[in-house]
Amino acid sequence: MLELAHAAWPDVAAHLRERPGVAILPFGALEQHGPHLPLSTDTLQADAVARRLAERLDAVLLPAVAFGNTWSNEALPGTVSLGADTVAAVCGDLAASLERGGFAALVVVNGDFGNRLPLQTAAEASAVRGGIPVLVLDYPGLTEIGDRVKETPWAAPGLCHADEIETSMVLAIAPALVHRDRMVADYPELPADFGLRQMALAPLSATGVFGDPRPATPEKGERIIAHVVDESERIVRRVLSALGLS
Amino acid sequence: MLELAHAAWPDVAAHLRERPGVAILPFGALEQHGPHLPLSTDTLQADAVARRLAERLDAVLLPAVAFGNTWSNEALPGTVSLGADTVAAVCGDLAASLERGGFAALVVVNGDFGNRLPLQTAAEASAVRGGIPVLVLDYPGLTEIGDRVKETPWAAPGLCHADEIETSMVLAIAPALVHRDRMVADYPELPADFGLRQMALAPLSATGVFGDPRPATPEKGERIIAHVVDESERIVRRVLSALGLS
Amino acid sequence: MLELAHAAWPDVAAHLRERPGVAILPFGALEQHGPHLPLSTDTLQADAVARRLAERLDAVLLPAVAFGNTWSNEALPGTVSLGADTVAAVCGDLAASLERGGFAALVVVNGDFGNRLPLQTAAEASAVRGGIPVLVLDYPGLTEIGDRVKETPWAAPGLCHADEIETSMVLAIAPALVHRDRMVADYPELPADFGLRQMALAPLSATGVFGDPRPATPEKGERIIAHVVDESERIVRRVLSALGLS
Amino acid sequence: MLELAHAAWPDVAAHLRERPGVAILPFGALEQHGPHLPLSTDTLQADAVARRLAERLDAVLLPAVAFGNTWSNEALPGTVSLGADTVAAVCGDLAASLERGGFAALVVVNGDFGNRLPLQTAAEASAVRGGIPVLVLDYPGLTEIGDRVKETPWAAPGLCHADEIETSMVLAIAPALVHRDRMVADYPELPADFGLRQMALAPLSATGVFGDPRPATPEKGERIIAHVVDESERIVRRVLSALGLS
Amino acid sequence: MLELAHAAWPDVAAHLRERPGVAILPFGALEQHGPHLPLSTDTLQADAVARRLAERLDAVLLPAVAFGNTWSNEALPGTVSLGADTVAAVCGDLAASLERGGFAALVVVNGDFGNRLPLQTAAEASAVRGGIPVLVLDYPGLTEIGDRVKETPWAAPGLCHADEIETSMVLAIAPALVHRDRMVADYPELPADFGLRQMALAPLSATGVFGDPRPATPEKGERIIAHVVDESERIVRRVLSALGLS
């Protein structure tokens, strides 16, 4: 694995001489995650998954993008958002630059719900113009492993925000950033059309929590991350194999 | 100082209740810096300066943007660039989001030459639309302290790339990332119109070095950073005072 | 139900005086659907679903958009595509115009896979700017009813193109446009990374068929459409109720 | 003639093997046309003209675009408008896609005044980039035949909206959509600068009518359409001949 | 009349205190006009007309825009063109700035065929957003007076390029810039579809002339200009009166 932020250019040249040139980009966000989790939660998680994935694949790890499309959480302080167009532009520019630099594929490990549309839009645009393949991963297997690991109910199907899952993951990655004393359970009454249309998230919960973070443990977090990395690896290997890059 | 990446939303709320809301954004790049310095050199430096500045001002530190407008160094591997428009969009979006979130000013600590135009463009656009003031700092005082600290000549007036200055700064910030054994001096013959028009940088130097990094020391780096932080603080305080924010 | 294409302006005025103003837009495509189905297959289907939905809800039916984002099928003749940005612009413009015209919500019945990203992008943009809610439906319940109705296997999970399902639907809507004599089964060997990343569809199948259309019947088509309309109605009613529009 | 909406891809392949590939696109609008005419009046008319033209030329008929740039009629309910930029994008995208698909020319039969500028803009853009020729027709000969057929005066020179001409045309195309009992004459007093600068139309007439639709007959409509088709055919043949496409 | 280029700001303030604030903008081009006329022909003509118009109306004359959308003449040297989008942006920006500065209307005297679409597009955009009225004049009455004054035939109906008309106009405005010794007649055989679709002009004529400039005289030019100014004045007065600005 080559961590690009720490490498010098001859290291990259050497890596690319012997490997197909697969870059892995953690795309995070700066977004409220309740009173107990850091605003960088999405970035920490995406970076952790991307880092392990890069190790497994002996790929190139890009530094994380620390901001995402988080308009839906702007109602709570500290959320600082890019527009969806800008997220797509960042991803598209990096893919094109990597391509010019001799890379063969870009894998994006996305850590934020709001980035899904713009990242897929950038991936499609690269495909349309015949650019390098851009593969966007949204924590494959998360719901599955969440169902196995969680002791508390989901606030809504597929909704995972500042809850037992996310808290466990941050406890596994950066425990010093978790305020255990501030953990509260919050199961806000969601509008009947939640999940059916685009709506802001933060106004729905006074705490910014959607679930019960209290039973979170680093062990659970480790299990979750390991499973997501396993699933991510499986998918990326399948894609790279199909592309003749492995 | 509040490090936003590590804070939770109630910390931000508390900070903003008692302070004017000054956000500091390190804007870096992923760019070749010779065989001995990491590709994240600009990000490391901008982050270090921004962090100290935030401490001095008891301001809010944003996570660094790790990519910049580095087309001029794409000729050497590992340089991964955003377009100039995208750099402007990132800065403009963050300024607007901070404004919606109750912040009163954004200070950008820019670590990359190619970001200057787009960051100033974003700052002007914020001024034109009556948004919060965006102040872009390009290492004020760097040439001055460089002249005092350097033992080796500049490759060109104002040109500071993988040389004694930058190497000293990284030695002070992240010494483990510096390959001392790879240091070479390179004073490429520059075209007669160097600095007079926009041109790519990397093709001019086979090593990516512009100067002599060998006499670099962490002590020199510390002196340089300290001076840049002093000058930055002086400028920001003057601006905040004029804006009634201090 | 008010079919806008056939109505005159006083009819609309009367409708809006007594109802909340819900507009339903079928968004189709002009895209190859094998040798036996018309290029307007997606538009016919979206229009049929939208029409019944409008009847159930006593809502306003917009005329169908007959083109979509179908770059992935351009390899076969007759596919005529809009760019993704243009699809988003069409949807966004119509939502904004409907809003200025006194409508309270826009429901998009999407008939083409390639429209999903840009339509959701437009829906999000409307939410971000505080515009009327835009609800994008992608044939809810289709896989479920497909599993119940189909006698032939899927070419791939979730892949529904010129197969038994789509052929049945067109047989139910516009049987005269189906070339029964041209029906062929085609289960192309899909690349191992099919469905994992953005890729063109048409190059994968020489016929443009993905499955076996031969056992298709209008009765199956009717069952499929009815189920999708039921599910669509259920979802829209839930949203309208949550919005206080029913 | 090949109606693309009804054709399957092998039909298009066969057509293009033996003919030069001329596509005809009716570009309509959803726009108020008085109390007696349907909102789709412009689309119906453009489609009728385009269809006959395609028959005469044995060309390919595209499905109609049912929305146009109708901001100037938004004051009356049911008018749903695209922006001018979006109209240009739709036309430009279709031209480029047709070009990639092997077509040699695009003829646009425009049914709405507001589409003129953006369609011509798209046509010019195609010419500038060396794309296929895009020929925009705005009902050639309409004023001429109107002068011959009309029994009632024009509301203003060149102004043809929900009057005897348009009503006759819809009576010839889709008589069931005309509310004969709602026909009223309306000769609003137009501002002195009418026709001299861009201005909204709908606010000038309480009924949305500009003229007297009452003497309209399907026979008149047929004569009008026939003449416009004749003139259109003459022009297109001249262009195709000059392009070596006939 | 106030010539803005020569005025100082208090002169403008005084003018606006007592008059409605009508600005007149000559929009020209830098475009080949045969071997005998200067590349600035369109700008000279637009400026001459705009200047007299401003005098008649006691309005404010803006400095001329000396470049236009002249892609169709790029085949001959010295033609330097803006894109159509840029022409629209220039006009739109000036209208918006004039509006912020207290002006009530903008009259554009357009001197170049290629500017028509983008200027009208900008005028419409101003109308759509409720901005100040933008009136675009394309030499009203030119064909009429041309028919009366010309001794030589038109190269094509409505085609007026480096011919007797344009040469007469420049002889009246800036005789020193006309090369009498280089005048040649050129009636190129035009393609059968000339004027029916967007096409480049310059490739059609080896000389860049379309007609016979030889009988041109300054007296004819004066008559032409005077008539165009008369017609322009009549139109503008009608518009200003309708707007309540006179």
Add this chain to the structure above:
Amino acid sequence: MLELAHAAWPDVAAHLRERPGVAILPFGALEQHGPHLPLSTDTLQADAVARRLAERLDAVLLPAVAFGNTWSNEALPGTVSLGADTVAAVCGDLAASLERGGFAALVVVNGDFGNRLPLQTAAEASAVRGGIPVLVLDYPGLTEIGDRVKETPWAAPGLCHADEIETSMVLAIAPALVHRDRMVADYPELPADFGLRQMALAPLSATGVFGDPRPATPEKGERIIAHVVDESERIVRRVLSALGLS
């Protein structure tokens, strides 16, 4: 020197046959310059410098762009501004058109502070896409010669607006446009952060003057212009030589 506005196309062809094709573009503005100087001050100055430069280099002089990015002076009447994006588009379009027309380089003589960012942005964009070199000159040597010539103090370091320098320059170029009787000295108290961030200029001075224009003379103006032209020539020759164009 070839003045493009006055040349006909064969003159350009002849010029380009024997010379490398260097175009010089004066980029001005329409901006308040105190009660005594014309709004076209920046354009007059840029044109004068560009003209002499073109003579020295036997280059091609383009007509001046008479509008610039002057939002910062909109508070005083008569300032009419383009947006920064539009200034960049004008410059970028002209560079690309010149390139298509066989020119080898574009030199922009910029007369307005607000144009700096967008012109450099356009120059960089041309470099990134591999277009012809675009060299932007901002009156090189102005401060130097100002220090030598001025008898009155600067209103702020580097601030030169309607003061002794600018007034002297206009006295040398177009003395009839200077209102000697309106000259006033104005040394407004500038905010403490003046020059440190983007801010509007005009609101800072009631007169629009920043300095003391009264000791201005045409002789001083001539010295200033001559020095700026000398410095400009020196720089352009260096660039052209490096590019192999001299």
